[in-house]
Amino acid sequence: xxxxxxxxxxxxxxxxxxxxxxxxxxxxxxxxxxxxxxxxxxxxxxxxxxxxxxxxxxxxxxxxxxxxxxxxxxxxxxxxxxxxxxxxxxxxxxxxxxxxxxxxxxxxxxxxxxxxxxxxxxxxxxxxxxxxxxxxxxxxxxxxxxxxxxxxxxxxxxxxxxxxxxxxxxxxxxxxxxxxxxxxxxxxxxxxxxxxxxxxxxxxxxxxxxxxxxxxxxxxxxxxxxxxxxxxxxxxxxxxxxxxxxxxxxxxxxxxxxxxxxxxxxxxxxxxxxxxxxxxxxxxxxxxxxxxxxxxxxxxxxxxxxxxxxxxxxxxxxxxxxxxxxx
Numbered sequence: 001x002x003x004x005x006x007x008x009x010x011x012x013x014x015x016x017x018x019x020x021x022x023x024x025x026x027x028x029x030x031x032x033x034x035x036x037x038x039x040x041x042x043x044x045x046x047x048x049x050x051x052x053x054x055x056x057x058x059x060x061x062x063x064x065x066x067x068x069x070x071x072x073x074x075x076x077x078x079x080x081x082x083x084x085x086x087x088x089x090x091x092x093x094x095x096x097x098x099x100x101x102x103x104x105x106x107x108x109x110x111x112x113x114x115x116x117x118x119x120x121x122x123x124x125x126x127x128x129x130x131x132x133x134x135x136x137x138x139x140x141x142x143x144x145x146x147x148x149x150x151x152x153x154x155x156x157x158x159x160x161x162x163x164x165x166x167x168x169x170x171x172x173x174x175x176x177x178x179x180x181x182x183x184x185x186x187x188x189x190x191x192x193x194x195x196x197x198x199x200x201x202x203x204x205x206x207x208x209x210x211x212x213x214x215x216x217x218x219x220x221x222x223x224x225x226x227x228x229x230x231x232x233x234x235x236x237x238x239x240x241x242x243x244x245x246x247x248x249x250x251x252x253x254x255x256x257x258x259x260x261x262x263x264x265x266x267x268x269x270x271x272x273x274x275x276x277x278x279x280x281x282x283x284x285x286x287x288x289x290x291x292x293x294x295x296x297x298x299x300x301x302x303x304x305x306x307x308x309x310x311x312x313x314x315x316x317x318x319x320x321x322x323x324x325x326x327x
Contacts, residue, residue: 034265
């Protein structure tokens, strides 16, 4: 009996100690959807926990708010449109992009063809409805100027994200904004009367959603940041390879979502993830040339309260260069 106790104690002593978990409150750009599936899948697989990360996924209310929260240190890490992050950095929000998700701009404008609108130039004097903290609003002046209209010539209407389609159908607004990864929902609801233009096709092709971190927090937490980025990069690559289990993990964690809808959402996310640099250099990379161009676009079309070195706004140091976008 005594020998068995000693043997059991020896096994316990030999077993590796559980890795201490550091809580990481990650604010999303919006409510959970197909584009967030890799985080939920990697969490369900225990990948983050294995690296000592207790990941808390916090639903967001727009990129502009996510940048504010991360910049102020309310959340150490978040997901936000890179254009919004650059604009906010000029106002003092000290954030750093560490993993790019959307290599292509996801932003789009939607309207009813029966309204007579054919493109951006026809939106002068029209009501554009979206949430007040939607990432499209701060960036719209760049789109407007690129298409030769005064950014102040449109009327912004505050509506809930879930009210966009109803507002279009009721004609309480003429135009709304939305990400391309839910394009299929607009197609289904508006049918042949759907008018649409992708921002990337009319002069505004810039990086979209990126994982951003608070710069002061990063300086004190580089090891945990590297672990988070590498797990996330691997998760996105795996979800491109086999999307169904990833989407199922999202559904399991967010019961109100529908599998088929979010799987379609994810398939459109894959389109947004793919560019020359994500395919040839590394999945999640911020290309220095593209970042310089994005900075110039924000500075010249929108304006920065204070200019800065764009190299301080992102870092590729935590990426695994062997992992690339395969589509």
